[in-house]
Amino acid sequence: MRDINLKATEYFEAVARLGTVTKAAEELGVSPSAVSQQIRLLEEQFGVRLFRREKRRLSLTLDGDRLFQTTTQAFSALRNARGAIGRQRDLRSLTVRVSPSFGVRWLGPRIASFAADHPDWAIRVDATPDFSAFETEAIDCDLRYGLGGWAGLAVDCVMHDLVLPLCSPSYLEDLTRKAEGTSGRLAGARLIDSVKALYRWDIWLAAQRIELPELTYPFRFDRSSMSIEMAKRGGGLALDSALLCLDDIRRGDLVPFAPELPVIEFPAYWFVCPRQHLNRRIVKRFAQWVAEEAAAHAEDGRRVLEAAGCRIRHEPGPGLIAALPA
Incomplete structure (x- = not known):
C-alpha cells in the first residue's frame, strides 16, 4: 500500500466516474491542472495509459477500466462509511457495558421497554465480564457486578443481591429422601460453583457456620446463567442470585434449598461511569431508569422470598469477603 499514490488514485477515480477533468476538479475542490498532473503521475507509476483522450472527453483504456472497477468500489465504500458515521453521530446514542448474566437475565428483558420510550436513541449493549x-x-x-469502590469514577449501587442455595423441586425431594438435616443434605448434594460470583460456597458456608467434611464441585461455571439453568434442570444445587432467576422461583421451577437459613443480601450491582458522562442527558436518564427498575425488582425479590418462608440478612459483602483468607 505504501507504493500506491492514494491521492492520484482518488483523482483518477473521480475523472473516470465523471468523465472529464473539469468535473473532477470541481468535485475535488482543486484546479484542473492539479488533476491532470496527478493522472500523469499515476500513469507513470503503473507504466500504462489509463485514458484515451478523444476530443473533449476521456475514455478509459482496458487497464484504466480494470483500475476503475476496483477503485470506485473502494471509494464508494469509504463514502458510505463516512456518511453512516456522520448519521450515527447525529443520533442520540448510548453504549452500555454489562456483565453477561446480568445482561441476559435482567437487562435483556427490560431494555426493549426503555428503547420504546426513547425511539430516537441508538442503543448498544456490550455484554462482557471486562470492565x-x-x-x-x-x-x-457500565452496569458492573462487583464490590464497588472504583476510584476516579461515579459509582452508584443500584441493586443489592439476594443469594441463597437453589435447586429444582424434584432435586430437593431427592436430597430430603436420602439424608436428614441441612448439613446432611448439603454433604450429599452436587454443588454447582459459579466461579465468578462474589459469594461462593466456601464464603456462604462460613457465613452460615456450616462445616462439610469435604467441599467439592462436580460442576463449575463462569456464568451464573449457566449455573441457574443447571440447577433448574435438576443437575445440582446452585448458590446464586435470586434476582437473576426470580421468575423461575415464582413459577416454582427453582425452590430455596433451606428456607430456615437466611438469604444473604449485600451490595453487588453498580452503575459506573466517568463523572463527566453524567452531563449527557441520555446517560443521566438511563441511570435513573436503571435505578428505578432495579429498586422495583429487588423489592419484588424480597416479597417472593419471604412468601417462600425465607428471611433476609443484610451483610456488608466486601467486608466479609476481605476478612476471609485468600
Whole structure:
C-alpha cells in the first residue's frame, strides 16, 4: 500500500466516474491542472495509459477500466462509511457495558421497554465480564457486578443481591429422601460453583457456620446463567442470585434449598461511569431508569422470598469477603 499514490488514485477515480477533468476538479475542490498532473503521475507509476483522450472527453483504456472497477468500489465504500458515521453521530446514542448474566437475565428483558420510550436513541449493549477502560473505549457507562469502590469514577449501587442455595423441586425431594438435616443434605448434594460470583460456597458456608467434611464441585461455571439453568434442570444445587432467576422461583421451577437459613443480601450491582458522562442527558436518564427498575425488582425479590418462608440478612459483602483468607 505504501507504493500506491492514494491521492492520484482518488483523482483518477473521480475523472473516470465523471468523465472529464473539469468535473473532477470541481468535485475535488482543486484546479484542473492539479488533476491532470496527478493522472500523469499515476500513469507513470503503473507504466500504462489509463485514458484515451478523444476530443473533449476521456475514455478509459482496458487497464484504466480494470483500475476503475476496483477503485470506485473502494471509494464508494469509504463514502458510505463516512456518511453512516456522520448519521450515527447525529443520533442520540448510548453504549452500555454489562456483565453477561446480568445482561441476559435482567437487562435483556427490560431494555426493549426503555428503547420504546426513547425511539430516537441508538442503543448498544456490550455484554462482557471486562470492565470498561473509559479513557480508551467509547463506552458511556457500565452496569458492573462487583464490590464497588472504583476510584476516579461515579459509582452508584443500584441493586443489592439476594443469594441463597437453589435447586429444582424434584432435586430437593431427592436430597430430603436420602439424608436428614441441612448439613446432611448439603454433604450429599452436587454443588454447582459459579466461579465468578462474589459469594461462593466456601464464603456462604462460613457465613452460615456450616462445616462439610469435604467441599467439592462436580460442576463449575463462569456464568451464573449457566449455573441457574443447571440447577433448574435438576443437575445440582446452585448458590446464586435470586434476582437473576426470580421468575423461575415464582413459577416454582427453582425452590430455596433451606428456607430456615437466611438469604444473604449485600451490595453487588453498580452503575459506573466517568463523572463527566453524567452531563449527557441520555446517560443521566438511563441511570435513573436503571435505578428505578432495579429498586422495583429487588423489592419484588424480597416479597417472593419471604412468601417462600425465607428471611433476609443484610451483610456488608466486601467486608466479609476481605476478612476471609485468600
